[in-house]
């Protein structure tokens with residue numbers, strides 16, 4: 001086996017390990033539910049005062065023709081490309097935990113865990 005393939009396999013298994021230690025559901029409850037609601041369907045305690053209403057996060061795939069685009073979702077959470085005037089904080093500007101490699105892309109473990117949690121609750 002060529003050594004790049006071996007490195008890739010190691011990176012993927014590392015990502016697998018980290019994924020289990022970072023609990024996306026708990027992170028969501030801590031960082032996101034105040035706006036998005038405990039069930040991620042909107043209407044969290046802070047939602048009322050916002051200029052824009054947090055969308056139902058259990059229907060991200062449904063709104064996108066049935067496809068859950070994990071890269072797009074991670075980008076939205078990261079916030080680097082968020083909409084002008086969005087009330088949602090730029091989480092990527094803070095500390096999102098250690099970096100794991102997904103293929104050849106470095107991704108913060110917490111970002112991956114949050115997006116994975118959202119993927120798991122699609123209806």
Ligand code: HEC
Pocket residue numbers: 028031032033034035036046050052053054055057059060063073076077082083085086087088089091114
């Ligand atoms: C201060 C309120 C607030 C907090 C906290 C917040 N969001 Fe949001 N979020 C919003 C609003 C409002 C939108 C609507 C889009 C916009 O205005 O940019 C949004 C949009 C999104 C979207 C895009 C959904 C779509 O289909 O377009 C995702 C994904 C998302 N939030 C995930 C999260 C996650 C994960 C967290 C926690 C790490 C979080 N949000 C924390 C307010 C918030």
